[in-house]
Amino acid sequence: MGQSVQEMIAQSKGKKSKKFVEKMIPVLLFLIATVSVLTTIGIMLTLIVETVTFFTRVSFIEFIFGTTWLPFSNLDAQFGILPLIVGTLKITLIAIVVAVPIGISAAIYLSEYATDNVRRVIKPVLEVLAGIPTIVYGFFALTFVTPLLQSIFPEIKIFNAISPGIVVGIMIIPMIASLSEDAMSSVPKSIRDGALAMGSTKFEVAMKITVPAAISGIIASVVLAISRAIGETMIVSLAAGSTPKFDGDFTGSIQTMTAYIVQVSKGDAGYGTTIYYSIYAVGFTLFVFTLVMNILANYVSKRFREEY
Amino acid sequence: MRYIEHDIVVKRMNGRNVVNKLFKSIFLLATLSALLALVILLYQIVSQGASHLSIDFLTNFASRFPAEAGIKAALVGSIWLMLVVAPTSIILGVGSAIYLEEYAGKNRITTFIQMNISNLAGVPSVVFGLLGLTIFVRALALGNSILAAGFTMSLLILPVIIVASQEAIRSVPGELRDASYGMGATKWQTIVRIILPAAIPGILTGSILALSRAIGETAPLIVVGVPVIIQFLPEGVMDTFTALPMQIYDWSSRPQQEFQQVAAAGIIVLMSVLLLMNSVAVFIRNKFEKRY
Numbered sequence: 001m002g003q004s005v006q007e008m009i010a011q012s013k014g015k016k017s018k019k020f021v022e023k024m025i026p027v028l029l030f031l032i033a034t035v036s037v038l039t040t041i042g043i044m045l046t047l048i049v050e051t052v053t054f055f056t057r058v059s060f061i062e063f064i065f066g067t068t069w070l071p072f073s074n075l076d077a078q079f080g081i082l083p084l085i086v087g088t089l090k091i092t093l094i095a096i097v098v099a100v101p102i103g104i105s106a107a108i109y110l111s112e113y114a115t116d117n118v119r120r121v122i123k124p125v126l127e128v129l130a131g132i133p134t135i136v137y138g139f140f141a142l143t144f145v146t147p148l149l150q151s152i153f154p155e156i157k158i159f160n161a162i163s164p165g166i167v168v169g170i171m172i173i174p175m176i177a178s179l180s181e182d183a184m185s186s187v188p189k190s191i192r193d194g195a196l197a198m199g200s201t202k203f204e205v206a207m208k209i210t211v212p213a214a215i216s217g218i219i220a221s222v223v224l225a226i227s228r229a230i231g232e233t234m235i236v237s238l239a240a241g242s243t244p245k246f247d248g249d250f251t252g253s254i255q256t257m258t259a260y261i262v263q264v265s266k267g268d269a270g271y272g273t274t275i276y277y278s279i280y281a282v283g284f285t286l287f288v289f290t291l292v293m294n295i296l297a298n299y300v301s302k303r304f305r306e307e308y
Numbered sequence: 309m310r311y312i313e314h315d316i317v318v319k320r321m322n323g324r325n326v327v328n329k330l331f332k333s334i335f336l337l338a339t340l341s342a343l344l345a346l347v348i349l350l351y352q353i354v355s356q357g358a359s360h361l362s363i364d365f366l367t368n369f370a371s372r373f374p375a376e377a378g379i380k381a382a383l384v385g386s387i388w389l390m391l392v393v394a395p396t397s398i399i400l401g402v403g404s405a406i407y408l409e410e411y412a413g414k415n416r417i418t419t420f421i422q423m424n425i426s427n428l429a430g431v432p433s434v435v436f437g438l439l440g441l442t443i444f445v446r447a448l449a450l451g452n453s454i455l456a457a458g459f460t461m462s463l464l465i466l467p468v469i470i471v472a473s474q475e476a477i478r479s480v481p482g483e484l485r486d487a488s489y490g491m492g493a494t495k496w497q498t499i500v501r502i503i504l505p506a507a508i509p510g511i512l513t514g515s516i517l518a519l520s521r522a523i524g525e526t527a528p529l530i531v532v533g534v535p536v537i538i539q540f541l542p543e544g545v546m547d548t549f550t551a552l553p554m555q556i557y558d559w560s561s562r563p564q565q566e567f568q569q570v571a572a573a574g575i576i577v578l579m580s581v582l583l584l585m586n587s588v589a590v591f592i593r594n595k596f597e598k599r600y
Contacts, residue, residue, distance in 0.1 A: 009492065018494070021496060022494050022495065022496055025495075025496050026407070026411045028403075029403050029404075029406055029407035029411060030407055030411070030412075032399075032400055032403035032404050032407065033403065033404040033407040033408060033412075033421055034421070035400050035404065035463075035466070036404060036421065036424055036425050036428055036466055036467065036470065037420070037421055037424050039428060039439070039463045039466065040424050040427070040428055042439055042443055043431065043435060043436070043438075043439045046438060046439050046442040046443065047435070047438065050442065101338065102338045102339075102341060102342055103342075105334065105335045105338030105339065106335070106338055106339040106342055108335050109332075109335035109336055109338070109339045110339070112335075113332050113335060113336070122339060122343070125343050125346060126342065128346065129342065129345070129346050131517075131520065131521075131582065131586065132346075132349070132524075132579075133523075133524025133525070133526070133553060133578065133582070134524070134525075134526065134527075135524065135526045135553045135556050135557055135560070135575075135578075136349070136353070136524075136556075136575050136578070136579070137349075138557075138560065139353070139556065139560045139568075139571055139572070139575060140349050140352060140353070142560060143352070143356070143560075143568050143572075144348070144349075144352045170342070170345045173342045173345075174342070177339075177342070199321075201324050201325060201327070201328035202328055202332070203324075203327055203328040203331045203332070204324065204328070206331075224430070227430055230432070231431075231432025231433070231434065231435075232432075233432065233433065233434045233526070233527035234526045234527055234553075234557065237527075237557075237561075238557070238560055238561060258432065258434050258527070261434050261437075261438070261531060262434065262527060262530050262531070265437070265441075265530050265531040265532075265533065266530055271446070279438065279531075280438060283434070283435050283438045286432060286434070286435060287431065287432075287435050290430055290431065290432055290435075291427065291430075291431075293430075294426075294427055294430035295427075298426075
């Protein structure tokens with residue numbers, strides 16, 4: 001211990017290796033951080049390149065405006081994506097009809113009425129609901145919800161849009177509830193207290209104060225939930241069937257964009273066939289749909305946010 | 309002179325109170341209906357699957373006969389998958405989070421990376437499957453191996469881990485940092501010896517939750533081309549494999565009624581694994597969470 005602190009500092013400062021580490025670490029970490037950017041670029045490039053190959057074989061006009069999706073026909077394969085989009089929208093519509101009223105009601109209940117104890121019980125349960133794998137929801141749709149619906153409405157087929165739609169709705173309830181509740185909870189208590197002091201009931205506070213103040217967050221949560229519903233794959237693969245249809249029928253088998261990708265992947269379509277490239281074209285369309293929704297959600301929550 | 313007519317107030321208040329009570333019940337019922345859905349779902353699965361659950365189910369390979377079908381290959385495959393996903397996604401996720409929180413300046417590149425991460429979190433998992441199919445399975449020629457599927461899954465849960473780690477790192481108080489610098493520590497020393505140890509519970513909790521999402525994901529595995537019927541166990545990361553959700557998907561989509569019970573038993577196994585992982589996450593959160 002013949003060294004003074006000063007000497008030790010001087011000595012340690014002189015170490016080349018340490019300086020090198022200090023300089024290299026940020027570079028290395030920056031490279032790691034770019035992986036997420038590379039992933040996005042990878043997704044875009046993959047989808048664009050393979051989709052372009054697809055469009056050398058199928059006309060863009062047919063793809064966008066065609067109302068027949070018949071990829072497996074040997075003689076007359078047709079690739080009009082509208083039936084798949086219609087299938088996706090049917091599922092999304094039902095999911096939203098189920099999830100928006102329940103999700104927002106739950107959010108209002110949790111933020112305006114529930115005591116801390118009740119909240120401590122309900123929120124984790126909602127988290128559990130959010131953590132259940134979609135394959136489990138798919139099984140539930142197929143083996144419970146569909147038979148239940150069939151026993152009430154006999155005209156419903158084994159594969160239909162209603163049952164998976166309802167279950168996708170159940171799946172996105174926690175998302176709407178928790179994001180909306182976050183938005184409502186961030187409304188300052190003083191505003192609520194003001195309204196209560198003026199003689200408002202809690203319901204009036206919720207409807208006239210909290211919900212209007214939190215509306216940007218609530219809308220954003222719904223838009224994000226729509227995006228999730230559009231991209232949901234396993235529930236529709238198991239319970240919605242595989243019949244692309246361009247009509248308004250909800251009771252029979254349909255096919256969504258995601259379910260088509262699964263159907264083809266499962267069947268091991270040969271590399272280089274038009275069917276192989278078609279899953280990228282469908283995937284690209286799906287990607288654009290969800291991207292637009294995510295950007296919209298971002299825009300709504302930024303643009304219309306009430307600042308306190 | 310009375311400004312407030314007591315009778316009028318009482319009369320009006322009554323109606324409004326009734327409306328308030330009514331809607332309170334409606335909101336409560338809506339909340340409970342979501343919880344009820346969870347109860348029915350769990351009950352359905354347990355009641356259908358419990359009869360098929362046995363030691364044989366865990367130690368048998370898949371079979372054409374429902375009575376003999378077991379989940380061994382899928383269970384072992386899922387564990388192998390996690391052995392690839394956990395290190396890959398945690399190293400990439402925590403590394404990115406350290407960069408963004410500790411090194412990145414407030415400039416356009418940082419904003420861009422941050423925005424990119426939040427957008428990536430919204431990309432459907434099936435699209436990640438397409439990425440994995442093109443890049444890992446075909447371009448890097450990894451085939452439908454554990455490695456290819458593992459990398460695909462890692463990228464899928466990367467945004468979740470980054471965001472959770474960023475929050476954990478951000479919640480380490482500035483005084484600790486300042487004290488470390490004050491003692492003459494370098495930036496990297498401060499990160500490794502002060503910030504990471506303090507942030508590790510949050511990072512682990514977030515990572516385990518992200519991994520439990522990866523273990524239940526099915527769509528990317530199907531797209532990457534993970535097979536279902538496997539009669540052997542993988543011996544390395546380049547082997548083909550199958551995973552729990554793949555096996556459950558296969559059983560669920562078979563027409564025979566008996567396979568529904570096998571699928572339900574498989575779901576019980578999957579949910580038990582998830583429950584175990586989540587309990588560990590909650591345990592870590594409660595045990596190691598320090599309040600500064």
